[in-house]
Amino acid sequence: MILFIFFLASAFSLQSLPPTVSSPEFSADGTVLELDDSNFDSAISAFDFILVDFYAPWCGHCKRLSPELDAAAPVLSRLKEPIVIAKVNADKFTRLASKYEIDGFPTLKLFMNGVPIDYFGPRKADLLVQFLKKIVVPDVSLLESDSAISNFVETAGTHFPIYIGFGLNESMISEFAIKYKKKAWFSMAKGFSEEVLVLHDFDKVPALLSLHPSHNEQSVFYGPFEDDFLEDFIKQNLLPMAMPINYDTLKLLKDDERKIVLAIMEDESDEKSLKLINLLKSAASANHDLVFGYVGFKQWEDFTDTFEVNKKTKLPKMIVWDRNEEYLSVIGSENLDEEDQGSQIMRFLEGYREGRTVQKRIAGPSLIGYLKSLISIRTLYLLVVVVGGIMLIQTISKEDEREVRQRRHTQDRIDDSSSSASESETREVYRPEDKED
Template identity: 80%
Template sequence: MNISFLSVFLLALVFSFQLINPFVSCQQFKADGSVLELNESNFDSAISAFDFILVDFYAPWCGHCKRLSPELDAAAPVLAGLDQPIVIAKINADKFRRLASKYEIDGFPTLKLFMHGTPLEYTGPRKADLLVRFLKKFVAPDVSLLESDVAIRNFVETAGTHFPIYIGFGLNESIISEFAIKYKKKAWFSVAKGFSEEAMVTYDFDKVPALVSFHPSYNERSIFYGPFEDKFLEDFIKQKFLPLSMPINYETLRLLKDEERKIVLTIVEDETDEKSLKLIKLLKAAASANRDLVFGYVGFKQWEDFTDTFDVTKKTKLPKMIVWDRDEEYASVIGSESMDEEDQGSQITRFLEGYREGRTVQKRIRGPSLVGYINSLISIRTIYLIVFVIAVLMLIQTLQKPDEDDVPQRHTVAQVDDSSSSLTKKQSREYRPEDKED
């Protein structure tokens, strides 16, 4: 009887603690507009205490981290004042490496937005005002209901330029709500309940129901008139996440992280000159007819390190087209290794035909492993010489080592390991397109 009473008492105590624990966590952290400094002991509590928390994984020696810090300080009070607050926190990932490893932090600074405890890598702008506008997306309604032309304009202005925007005219919100929830992290969704003929002219549709898609950054617009069955509607939505032909840079590479399609990559001399701009228009036309591929372009002048991974040098004849799998392999089409300035539309067509017919040569991007890189530069004889030199240096260091009594101060093993590990980590990194800033 006593044992039974004790068991019930213990169960009640545990249940009470579970009820009180979230309250205690919330009391420990306050959304007062300041940036929270976290560590390993309170990190999990902070994540569970807030529905939305943006965490800056930083390193004290990182220059980019130091420049980001005041931007986060400026954004924190604005985000904390939203109807659905977003808290900003930071943690020294160079010191607390267990957490850095758990969340796959491979560069500094890395920002992750925890939504109800689930982490999402933040890939948006880092200036305070733009960061605030970008993050508002994640606490906005899944589908915004717009009652007038003014509401439509305000919605588009608030949405900003970093996400594609979908506006349904003459649609019931239930038709797109499933996809609005599914793709909330990728786009803005809305339904216009009230609109004028002027709005129809502005958004270039002539009948309803219609779903208008556009991406402000790329000045592209598409209209979908149906059928509004799930498969057709979802295909349209997914295809419009990316522009017809997109510039390849650090930001857009992040957008391609979850993309399943291969990339038709065109490498030009300078993506801003007149010849390249004409070619980009032709690429957009080709993209419209080849929706199973992503079309992108990059300038040798704009990003030489990236183009070098595809064996492009100053002597390479450009433009050059390849098909890249977004990983370590790409394909060149036999007979279409480069393009002439005349009739480039026909050359693009022949390239795509050659690719689909399998007239390709598979290649690997440049960027060997560290061991492969060393082996490619150093002969076996040189390796023996280096090993001998290291052995001699170690012997000299041992002979010169002072007695323990003469040593005024010692580092612990943990300190030495931590220091060398940090140094090795910074020195041994090699370039890859997806690398972080530091």
């Protein structure tokens, strides 16, 4: 009897256990992993760093991104800290899409030790590799020699600014290196010669050197090295001295509270505009409280139209923009002549600081507002489905009501007919007693 009870208890306990799920083996072999509901969690836990592309088969942007990921995957897999690339058909595996709040395609998320963060970095293979390499390096790289410094700059590439401390303690910048890790490279030179100082055109330490390789720009900070001053220098040098204003660069300005001195030019790539851009850089070096940017009417006509610029407008035109619905025009200094533009920019800045301005509203929603207001394809699709469902339900309900009313009306007519027929039958039916002799 005791054995029988033990057998029943064992059988019951086995039935109550959830089924065992075996985790498949994964390897960082340079291929892009295809994940689904059955193996997603196993893959995320198998790697310290895994970039996941949530895509839809019908999405054009997803199709263009796919070969870039295929090209980046083998390079990232060979890093000292390998990064794996995977993809999920979020249009099919909706549970995963819902869990990770995927509302547009493609959406990239980097899982670091199982914790997801949104990836907003570049998507071309070479730039994507540079960006992700930065994620897995130490917050502050220690450079022990001149060759280590040059190797660090070369490895860092040209997409992000580089900060190198000379004669500083690592702890002085470690806090900011963590805070701005996704936006810049940070390092500390522990061993260096005079030749490095000459190469980068500064002559004393302690100093913090900022490099923007893609724009061939550099800046040196000699202190004071208190937190506020040091962070201001780092924040101001995250951006080039004069930057093109477009969809990507506006994202970089998301956390920057400074106003933009914006030069609107005919064509941002022609020779005249390049000279103006250099003048904007010179002005930026003396006005760190402002962001200096430029945009070409030829490249971004729809955007420049919001600042009352059209084919008849005299260009270049200068404004000060807060990246929202308002901008400032400096009285008497709005348009630049071809001669002595450097002096005209100085007068424009003087007029702005002295308040000789007119406040205007842009002709439509700001570009940032426009970007925020964009509804993703998936959200739009769901919205259409929901609205369509509601309309269908309402239509069916109306048809049901109409059918019910029609039935009632028909039944009432039938009832009326039946009642009339009964009366008629009652009157006309032959009865023996009615027979007349």
